[in-house]
Amino acid sequence: MGMTMTQKILARAAGLDRVEAGQLIEGKLDLVLGNDITTPVAVTQFDKAGLSSVFDRDKIAIVLDHSTPCKDIKSAQLCAVCRDFARTHAITHFYDVGQMGIEHALLPEKGLAAPGEVIIGADSHTCTYGALGAFSTGVGSTDMAAGMATGSAWFKVPSGIKVELRGSLGRFVSGKDVILHLIGMIGVDGALYQSLEFTGEGAASLEMDDRFTICNMAIEAGAKNGIFPVDDKTRAYLEGRTDRPWQAFEADPDADYAQEIVIDLSALRPTVALPHLPSNTKTVDEAAGMPIQQVVIGSCTNGRLKDLREAAAILKGRKVADGVRCIVIPATQQIYLDAMAEGLVADFIQAGAVVSTPTCGPCLGGHMGVLSDGEWAVSTTNRNFVGRMGPISSMIVLASPAVAAACAVTGVVTDPASL
Numbered sequence: 001m002g003m004t005m006t007q008k009i010l011a012r013a014a015g016l017d018r019v020e021a022g023q024l025i026e027g028k029l030d031l032v033l034g035n036d037i038t039t040p041v042a043v044t045q046f047d048k049a050g051l052s053s054v055f056d057r058d059k060i061a062i063v064l065d066h067s068t069p070c071k072d073i074k075s076a077q078l079c080a081v082c083r084d085f086a087r088t089h090a091i092t093h094f095y096d097v098g099q100m101g102i103e104h105a106l107l108p109e110k111g112l113a114a115p116g117e118v119i120i121g122a123d124s125h126t127c128t129y130g131a132l133g134a135f136s137t138g139v140g141s142t143d144m145a146a147g148m149a150t151g152s153a154w155f156k157v158p159s160g161i162k163v164e165l166r167g168s169l170g171r172f173v174s175g176k177d178v179i180l181h182l183i184g185m186i187g188v189d190g191a192l193y194q195s196l197e198f199t200g201e202g203a204a205s206l207e208m209d210d211r212f213t214i215c216n217m218a219i220e221a222g223a224k225n226g227i228f229p230v231d232d233k234t235r236a237y238l239e240g241r242t243d244r245p246w247q248a249f250e251a252d253p254d255a256d257y258a259q260e261i262v263i264d265l266s267a268l269r270p271t272v273a274l275p276h277l278p279s280n281t282k283t284v285d286e287a288a289g290m291p292i293q294q295v296v297i298g299s300c301t302n303g304r305l306k307d308l309r310e311a312a313a314i315l316k317g318r319k320v321a322d323g324v325r326c327i328v329i330p331a332t333q334q335i336y337l338d339a340m341a342e343g344l345v346a347d348f349i350q351a352g353a354v355v356s357t358p359t360c361g362p363c364l365g366g367h368m369g370v371l372s373d374g375e376w377a378v379s380t381t382n383r384n385f386v387g388r389m390g391p392i393s394s395m396i397v398l399a400s401p402a403v404a405a406a407c408a409v410t411g412v413v414t415d416p417a418s419l
Contacts, residue, residue: 001254001255001256002251002252002253002254002255002256003018003019003251003252003255004160004162004195004197004251004252004255004256004257005133005160005195005197005227005229005249005250005251006135006157006158006160006195006197006224006225006227007019007020007021007157007158007160007195007255008249008250008251008252009116009117009118009134009135009249010025010027010118010135010155010157012116012247012249013025013027013028013029013118013135014026014027014028015028019157020157021157021158021159021160021256021258022156022157022159023156023157024154024155024156024157025154025155025157026152026153026154026155027118027152027153027154027155028118028151028152029059029118029119029120029147029151029152029153030059030114030117030118030119030134031059031060031061031107031112031113031117031119031120031121032059032060032061032119032120032121032144032147032148032151033060033061033062033063033103033107033119033120033121033122033123033126033144034060034061034062034063034082034121034122034123034141034144035062035063035064035065035066035103035122035123035360036063036064036065036066036067036068036075036078036079036082037066037067037078038122038123038141038144039062039081039082039085039122039141039144040078040081040082041122041141041142042122042141042142042144042145042148043081043082043085043145045141045142045145046085046145046148046149049145049149051145051148051149053089053149054089054091054148054149055147055148055149055150055151056151057089057090057091057092058092058093059151060089060091060092060093060148061091061093061094061095061103061107061112062082062085062086062091062093062094062095063095063100063101063102063103063106063107064079064082064095064096064097064100065095065100065101065102065103065106065358065359065360066359066360066361066364066366067079067359067360067361067366067367068096068097068100068359069097069357069359071361071366071367075366079096082094083096093110093112098333099333100333100358101331101332101333101334101335101358102298102299102300102303102329102331102332102358102359102360103121103123103300104123104125104126104128104129104212104216104300105212105300105303105304105331105332105335105358106331106332106358107129108128108129108131108132108212108237108241109241109332109334109335110241111238111241111242111243113129113132113134113136114132114134114238114242114244114246115132115133115134115230115234115238115246115247115248115249116133116134116246116247116248116249117129117134117135117136117246118134118135118136119134119135119136119137120136120137120138120139120143120144120147120153121136121137121138121139121144122138122139122140122141122143122144123138124138124219125138125216125217125219125300125301125382126138126139127215127216127218127219127223127224127225127226128212128215128216128300129215130215130218130225130226130227130228131208131211131212131214131215131226131227131228131234132228132230132234132237132238133227133228133229133230133234133248133249134227135225135227136225137224137225138219139153156193158193158194158195158224158225159194159195159256159257159258160194160195160196160197160251160255160256160257160258161191161194161195161196161197161223161257161258161259161260161261162197162199162251162255162257162259162260162261163182163196163197163198163199163260163261163262163263164199164200164202164260164261164262164263165178165198165199165200165201165202165203165205165206165263165265166200166201166202166262166263166264166265166266167201167202167205167264167265167266167267168202168205168265168266169205169206169210169265169266169268170265170266170268171417172270172400172402172403172415172416172417173265173268173269173270173400174210174213174306174307174310174400174401174402175206175207175209175210175211175212175213175214176213176217176271176301176302176380176398176399176400176401177268177269177270177271177400178206178210178214178263178265178268179213179214179216179217179218179220180217180271180272180273180278180281180398181263181268181271181281182196182221182261182263183217183220183221183273183278183279183281184271184273184279184280184281185261186221186261186279187221187222187279188220188221188222188277188278188279189221189222190221190222190279191218191221191222191223192222192223193222193223193224194222194223194224194258195223195224195225195226195227196215196218196221196223196225196226196227197226197227197251197257198211198214198226198227198228198229199229199251202263202264202265203228203229204229204231204233205265206228207233207306208233208234208237209304209305209306209307210306211228212304213301213302213304213307214226214228215227215228216300216301216382217278217301217382220278220279220382220383221279229248229250229251230248230249234248269283269284269285270283270284270399270400270402270403270415270416270417271283271284271399271400272284272287272378272397272398272399272403272413273384273397273398273399274287274384274397275384275386275395275396275397276384276385276386276395276396277384277385278382278383278384278398280384284399284403284413284414284415284416285415287397287413288412288413288414288415288418289412289413290376290397290412290413291376291411291412292324292376292377292378292397292407292411292412292413293323293324293325293371293375293376293377294324294325294326294327294369294371294375294376294377294378294379295320295324295325295326295327295377295378295379295404295405295407295408296327296329296362296363296369296377296378296379296380296381296404297311297326297327297328297329297353297380297401297404297405297408298327298328298329298330298331298356298362298363298380298381299329299331299360299363299379299380299381299382300331300360300363300382301380301381301382302380302381302400302401303329303330303331303332303335303358303380304331304335305335305338305339307380307401308328308330308335308339308344308401309342309344310400310401310402310405311328311348311401311402311404311405312339312344312347312348312405313402313405314402314405314406314409314416314419315347315348315351315353315405315408315409316347316350316351318351318409318419319351319352319409320351320352320353320408320409321408321409321410321411322411323411324407324408324411325354325369326348326351326352326353326354326408327353327354327356327362327368327369328348328353328354328355328356329355329356329357329358329359329361329362329368330355330356330358331358332358333358335358336357336358351408351409353408356368362379362381362389363379363381363382363383363388363389364388364389365387365388365389365390369389370389370390371389371390371391371394371396372390372391372394373390373391373393373394374393374394374395375390375394375395376394376395376396376397377389377394377395377396377397378396378397378399378403378404378407378408378413379396379397379398379399379404380398380399380400380401380404381396381398382398383396383398384396384397384398397413399413402416403415403416406418406419
């Protein structure tokens with residue numbers, strides 16, 4: 001029996017000819033990632049274990065993105081721990097205010113993820129880099145500490161779910177709708193500790209930003225990772241970003257999958273996830289009319305340039321509804337610059353939205369958009385758990401940038417096709 005894409009990457013990392021689902025391996029790491037929330041915990045464990053050096057200062061990335069610019073004394077103290085560690089160990093890829101971006105948009109942009117690589121990060125949405133044909137997954141801060149010291153980590157080889165995508169996306173439908181539809185089908189534990197492997201001509205039709213969104217939310221189905229095959233679009237994205245050698249892996253024709261799912265992209269409608277789970281999905285017309293008080297367009301899921309273009313196309317020449325706060329967050333400084341060059345930032349501001357520096361802030365209820373009691377938000381972020389963006393009485397509806405922008409204009413959940 002053959003191997004999946006994920007299994008082939010892990011076999012390479014472990015120095016083995018083949019691996020099987022359920023097998024425990026020790027794999028070499030190509031990158032270890034942490035942010036301003038998780039890195040300080042890892043540093044504490046690093047020091048507690050008596051470790052004094054990192055395995056490779058070029059293969060560690062620390063990004064200050066969750067609460068920066070620092071929102072309070074505690075966040076400032078956490079960032080100071082990160083800065084001190086990065087300075088002490090001469091970490092090459094350290095991103096502070098002015099250079100930082102939301103980590104899972106920044107690292108691909110900087111060329112720090114490539115096909116065939118094994119990447120761990122002390123953040124659950126590290127699975128984003130599967131869009132580039134890498135194996136990437138979230139780990140705890142203790143694993144991050146061990147990874148920084150040794151350059152290796154233990155893995156249980158996951159079984160795979162093959163998701164064959166057919167057709168192409170229609171108007172106002174994006175990668176966010178694809179992944180919400182899939183999570184709605186299989187549930188938040190439907191891919192528990194399995195790899196979601198996206199294939200088919202429909203997968204090839206998707207733009208890179210859509211692939212990043214889909215892999216980013218693989219964890220919301222319980223998956224260990226999400227991954228796409230490497231094709232010409234992948235290579236074009238890597239051109240000028242990554243000059244080190246990399247290896248693309250393809251699943252064997254006889255790869256053993258635990259499950260196979262077929263999704264017709266052309267049949268999908270704009271989709272939202274109602275409180276309090278990403279699996280609580282409905283098409284936008286089924287949820288239309290629900291009043292909201294806030295819209296957030298951004299995050300590691302949907303803060304890329306394609307996302308901002310889709311939102312701006314709806315907001316341009318229109319106004320944010322009275323009583324609605326619309327917050328737009330470009331995911332990196334470069335995306336911010338590109339959005340300004342295209343006039344998107346002006347479109348947002350003229351519509352009555354506020355445009356923020358890159359930050360994860362509102363996604364985790366940290367800052368720059370915390371909800372109050374009983375308030376509803378439509379957000380392009382990745383989780384709508386109880387209390388995620390504010391008190392337990394607040395509500396989050398997950399949606400694509402197009403849907404979120406339409407909601408900002410009307411003040412209720414709205415199908416963008418109706419505008």
